[in-house]
Amino acid sequence: MTQGLYPLKFTPLFKDKVWGGRRMPALLNKDYKPLSKCGESWEISGLPGNESVVSNGFLAGNALPELIEVYMGDLVGDKVFAHYGRDFPLLFKFLDTDGDLSIQVHPDDSLALERHQSRGKTECWYVLGAEPGAELIVGFNRDITPGIYRDHLEKRRLREILRSEQVKAGDLFFIPAGQVHAIGRGITLCEIQQASDITYRIYDWDRPGEDGRPRKLHTEEAMDAIHFASHDSRVPYQDAPNKPVALIECPFFTIRKLSFDREMEMDYLFVDSFVVYTCLEGGCTLYHGAGSEGMGKGDTLLIPAEINGVRLSPAGHCVLLESYIA
Numbered sequence: 001m002t003q004g005l006y007p008l009k010f011t012p013l014f015k016d017k018v019w020g021g022r023r024m025p026a027l028l029n030k031d032y033k034p035l036s037k038c039g040e041s042w043e044i045s046g047l048p049g050n051e052s053v054v055s056n057g058f059l060a061g062n063a064l065p066e067l068i069e070v071y072m073g074d075l076v077g078d079k080v081f082a083h084y085g086r087d088f089p090l091l092f093k094f095l096d097t098d099g100d101l102s103i104q105v106h107p108d109d110s111l112a113l114e115r116h117q118s119r120g121k122t123e124c125w126y127v128l129g130a131e132p133g134a135e136l137i138v139g140f141n142r143d144i145t146p147g148i149y150r151d152h153l154e155k156r157r158l159r160e161i162l163r164s165e166q167v168k169a170g171d172l173f174f175i176p177a178g179q180v181h182a183i184g185r186g187i188t189l190c191e192i193q194q195a196s197d198i199t200y201r202i203y204d205w206d207r208p209g210e211d212g213r214p215r216k217l218h219t220e221e222a223m224d225a226i227h228f229a230s231h232d233s234r235v236p237y238q239d240a241p242n243k244p245v246a247l248i249e250c251p252f253f254t255i256r257k258l259s260f261d262r263e264m265e266m267d268y269l270f271v272d273s274f275v276v277y278t279c280l281e282g283g284c285t286l287y288h289g290a291g292s293e294g295m296g297k298g299d300t301l302l303i304p305a306e307i308n309g310v311r312l313s314p315a316g317h318c319v320l321l322e323s324y325i326a
Helices: 024-029 064-071 078-084 109-116 146-154 219-225
Strands: 013-015 040-045 090-096 103-105 123-130 137-141 164-165 172-175 181-183 187-194 199-205 246-249 252-259 264-267 276-282 285-287 291-296 300-303 309-313 318-324
Touching: 024 090, 024 123, 024 187, 040 172, 040 300, 090 276, 103 219, 103 246, 109 219, 123 246, 137 172, 146 219, 172 246, 187 276, 187 318, 199 219, 276 285, 276 291, 285 300, 309 318
Parallel strands: none
Antiparallel strands: 013 040, 040 090, 090 187, 103 181, 103 199, 123 172, 123 187, 137 164, 137 181, 246 252, 252 318, 264 309, 276 300, 276 318, 285 291, 285 309
């Protein structure tokens, strides 16, 4: 008889980046040794070559795509499995920056399928920490034309038409595919995105890559992907204790914030999807029909779709992001 599914933890995949920082141990309890710095911690990924591996319970050692192949809708939800098959549809990361990321854009589903036989990349950022004056680049500061964009790019005056946003812990941004963006130095954030690693690099600050040579730019590829209209990417929300707060609802993911200091009963009968919890502050114990699982700051936990409800018991004050596909 097959053992029942349970909340799954995964071994993080740490990424050394030229712009990477050193704040993950203090902010997220991440030990990325032997790396001297770490730009990204991939928490849950099904992308080829970067498949997350279970670290808890009897399924420890199994990769996420293998589990989807075996458990199908019981793991990810019948509707999700019918649409995505063996591919896990989202990618969960933490990022930490001591340098500026390149100015870049991601294609939408249609362009990514045409060019790369892949899905596009819509994403969101929840800021966990920021040094004074730290900034994000999020789109254009006014509606522009492709000609205006190309003129500023060629003259290395791109910053003049880009929107910069100073940030602090708790700020939230939604970055649809097609929006030009960049993460500045001195920022630690949680990123939730479509499962795609396709990036068109527009400008990289004239710096060398890890091999000492400039990194490749994708000037022409990006032209077809960019949305030239301006819009505000900052997502306003109001914290509310001990009840879910809706943050983002889009075709690719739904995200809510749970900030609680007493037990919460979470009912997922209405969700035909897996649920992912990302612990940003404090810790809690998650109780389900088959047992319990602890979470601390920096942990990410996948709740299989067949689990229709859980009880969250905090150790003091706890903050989680809750993600699923509606």
